[in-house]
Amino acid sequence: MRLGPxxxxxxxxxxxxxxxxxSRIRLARNLAGFPFVARATDVQxxxxxDLVRRAGAACRDxxxxxxxxxxxTSAHERQLLVERHLVSRNFASTEIACAVGLSADERLSVxxxxxxxxxxxxxxxxxxxxxxxxLASSFDDALGRTVDYAFSPRWGHLTACPTNVGCGIRLSVxxxxxxxxxxxxxxxxxxxxxxxNLAVRGFYGEGTEAIGSFFQISNQVTLGVSExxxxxxxxxxxxxxxxxxEREARSMLLDRSRLVVEDKVWRAVAxxxxxxxxxxxxxxxxxxxxxxxxxxxxxxxxxxDRLSSLVVQTQPAHLLSSEPSAKDEQTAxxxxxxxxxxALRDVEVG
Amino acid sequence: MRLGPxxxxxxxxxxxxxxxxxSRIRLARNLAGFPFVARATDVQxxxxxDLVRRAGAACRDxxxxxxxxxxxTSAHERQLLVERHLVSRNFASTEIACAVGLSADERLSVxxxxxxxxxxxxxxxxxxxxxxxxLASSFDDALGRTVDYAFSPRWGHLTACPTNVGCGIRLSVxxxxxxxxxxxxxxxxxxxxxxxNLAVRGFYGEGTEAIGSFFQISNQVTLGVSExxxxxxxxxxxxxxxxxxEREARSMLLDRSRLVVEDKVWRAVAxxxxxxxxxxxxxxxxxxxxxxxxxxxxxxxxxxDRLSSLVVQTQPAHLLSSEPSAKDEQTAxxxxxxxxxxALRDVEVG
Numbered sequence: 232m233r234l235g236p237x238x239x240x241x242x243x244x245x246x247x248x249x250x251x252x253x254s255r256i257r258l259a260r261n262l263a264g265f266p267f268v269a270r271a272t273d274v275q276x277x278x279x280x281d282l283v284r285r286a287g288a289a290c291r292d293x294x295x296x297x298x299x300x301x302x303x304t305s306a307h308e309r310q311l312l313v314e315r316h317l318v319s320r321n322f323a324s325t326e327i328a329c330a331v332g333l334s335a336d337e338r339l340s341v342x343x344x345x346x347x348x349x350x351x352x353x354x355x356x357x358x359x360x361x362x363x364x365x366l367a368s369s370f371d372d373a374l375g376r377t378v379d380y381a382f383s384p385r386w387g388h389l390t391a392c393p394t395n396v397g398c399g400i401r402l403s404v405x406x407x408x409x410x411x412x413x414x415x416x417x418x419x420x421x422x423x424x425x426x427x428n429l430a431v432r433g434f435y436g437e438g439t440e441a442i443g444s445f446f447q448i449s450n451q452v453t454l455g456v457s458e459x460x461x462x463x464x465x466x467x468x469x470x471x472x473x474x475x476x477e478r479e480a481r482s483m484l485l486d487r488s489r490l491v492v493e494d495k496v497w498r499a500v501a502x503x504x505x506x507x508x509x510x511x512x513x514x515x516x517x518x519x520x521x522x523x524x525x526x527x528x529x530x531x532x533x534x535x536d537r538l539s540s541l542v543v544q545t546q547p548a549h550l551l552s553s554e555p556s557a558k559d560e561q562t563a564x565x566x567x568x569x570x571x572x573x574a575l576r577d578v579e580v581g
Numbered sequence: 582m583r584l585g586p587x588x589x590x591x592x593x594x595x596x597x598x599x600x601x602x603x604s605r606i607r608l609a610r611n612l613a614g615f616p617f618v619a620r621a622t623d624v625q626x627x628x629x630x631d632l633v634r635r636a637g638a639a640c641r642d643x644x645x646x647x648x649x650x651x652x653x654t655s656a657h658e659r660q661l662l663v664e665r666h667l668v669s670r671n672f673a674s675t676e677i678a679c680a681v682g683l684s685a686d687e688r689l690s691v692x693x694x695x696x697x698x699x700x701x702x703x704x705x706x707x708x709x710x711x712x713x714x715x716l717a718s719s720f721d722d723a724l725g726r727t728v729d730y731a732f733s734p735r736w737g738h739l740t741a742c743p744t745n746v747g748c749g750i751r752l753s754v755x756x757x758x759x760x761x762x763x764x765x766x767x768x769x770x771x772x773x774x775x776x777x778n779l780a781v782r783g784f785y786g787e788g789t790e791a792i793g794s795f796f797q798i799s800n801q802v803t804l805g806v807s808e809x810x811x812x813x814x815x816x817x818x819x820x821x822x823x824x825x826x827e828r829e830a831r832s833m834l835l836d837r838s839r840l841v842v843e844d845k846v847w848r849a850v851a852x853x854x855x856x857x858x859x860x861x862x863x864x865x866x867x868x869x870x871x872x873x874x875x876x877x878x879x880x881x882x883x884x885x886d887r888l889s890s891l892v893v894q895t896q897p898a899h900l901l902s903s904e905p906s907a908k909d910e911q912t913a914x915x916x917x918x919x920x921x922x923x924a925l926r927d928v929e930v931g
Contacts, residue, residue, distance in 0.1 A: 490911075490915055491858065494856055494857035494918070497856070497857060501855030505847040505848050506844055507840045507844035568844070
């Protein structure tokens with residue numbers, strides 16, 4: 232496996248990057264004629280991997296995928312994949328026959344034998360669900376011309392978990408909501424999201440915690456709705472509303488409690504420049520405050536895409552990629568602190 | 582009342598100031614012929630105040646005391662007295678007739694009608710229990726020539742609480758033990774102190790919490806022991822041992838975990854210079870790390886006595902003394918942050 236030390240997705244910040252860090256589409260698909268992953272034999276699972284791999288190679292209009300059987304990836308490589316949000320944590324730790332296909336720019340990825348035979352994922356920096364949808368859909372369409380999807384005319388796509396039956400589409404955005412958190416409105420927004428049948432998850436998706444005010448928000452309804460319905464509801468209505476809420480909270484804070492924002496941002500910059508030891512979680516929290524500083528115009532000399540890149544590069548496996556001595560935890564903390572101190576040399580506040 | 586905005590005790594750091602911030606002697610005394618404070622009438626309490634005041638004025642060899650009836654001190658002034666450790670928190674909030682006498686340098690102070698009729702206190706910067714004892718004792722001796730102390734040939738001085746019966750002396754030191762805290766040895770030291778019948782208390786004495794690794798350590802046994810016994814045991818053996826422990830932990834840390842100390846100190850300096858809002862507790866914690874930095878030779882441009890002075894000046898009532906607008910809590914946080922940023926301009930780390 233040759234996953235580089237940098238996350239190519241962080242090369243550009245994308246639209247509405249002050250609030251939406253990343254957009255993601257995930258399609259759940261299964262192959263007709265094979266039991267679902269959990270009930271399949273290992274022979275069948277290997278067959279599915281081979282079948283998808285061959286079929287993927289025939290999708291001429293989609294980016295070429297490089298395939299990595301998980302059995303041949305090291306623990307370090309699996310962790311890199313998780314940190315780049317290319318595979319789920321469950322997938323990274325499974326022992327069954329499975330593989331991941333990645334396009335060179337990592338915008339398109341396919342997990343084979345996660346919960347479903349196929350999890351097609353498309354990523355885009357910033358708020359760009361349509362670009363991601365188009366990438367995922369065109370691969371899905373092309374693949375569907377070669378393989379038989381498990382599909383019911385009545386229900387739509389059949390999936391291992393009933394929550395994905397139907398279109399099998401999950402749209403999600405990784406949003407950064409530090410202002411709503413500071414004003415205390417975040418809980419209200421989370422409740423409203425739940426009322427709209429949206430899931431609000433942490434930094435690494437399902438079952439993970441929110442760190443540094445990053446939240447992954449996604450649709451939960453897939454039955455009886457189409458791709459267009461979802462784009463109209465989620466991409467055109469819900470996400471823009473959340474973006475507006477966060478921006479309103481931010482300008483309200485700058486207007487009425489500027490010192491609170493400045494205090495948070497200036498402390499974060501100072502700590503990032505002074506610390507000699509930093510855990511990945513603390514780095515993420517501090518970078519989150521710095522992100523708010525950039526969005527609020529309090530920080531110069533650092534762009535949002537560079538910041539996103541720092542978030543990935545300071546995660547444990549990425550740090551280890553660039554510095555093999557970071558295996559020991561205390562050494563890793565020191566290397567992380569040094570790395571960030573260097574990286575933020577030209578940042579100016581105030 | 583004319584308590585200045587600065588704590589005169591912080592004018593010099595005193596001996597062993599890297600570990601011992603302050604030494605204190607407290608003598609509990611009661612007047613014969615009067616019920617203990619809790620059982621006395623208000624008329625009797627006022628009589629005691631007058632009697633002690635007059636008797637104090639006759640003590641020619643001791644510093645002159647300026648007397649302040651607590652009924653005539655404002656809430657702000659009471660809080661100033663507490664922050665300078667000149668009166669107890671209980672005394673500051675009591676409604677009964679009571680008064681405090683203070684010498685100009687505040688090294689000698691006398692609370693009348695705290696738990697006992699008299700609580701004679703002598704303070705000294707750093708580790709100098711003998712200087713404090715001599716100051717307290719000479720006032721005690723002089724006063725004893727004018728008033729009749731409640732004294733039993735069998736038990737010694739009689740006090741409201743049996744724990745003070747006997748010599749009625751409490752020796753205490755305010756120690757700063759950040760290294761023992763960092764190495765995890767602090768709990769062992771606290772247990773050992775308890776085995777030696779010592780009390781380990783927080784920053785404002787009985788019933789208060791330890792903030793910023795400051796602990797008040799004092800003897801608890803007063804019955805059947807003399808002033809000299811206590812000085813020999815506590816001042817000559819116990820405190821020097823604690824000083825040694827802290828210094829050993831500090832050099833061990835600098836030797837084997839230098840980064841941990843540097844990380845703590847550099848973060849504190851950076852935060853103190855960057856913060857726009859600071860609570861008194863956080864300021865104390867950060868100044869505590871800075872104190873460690875000075876003691877460990879990692880910080881220059883700031884002396885221990887100047888640091889002690891900043892600790893007092895950033896407490897709420899002291900801040901209000903220098904900036905009347907600090908009444909509102911949020912404003913106080915901003916003023917405290919500004920004040921410390923200015924005060925630490927010339928500090929250098931590394």
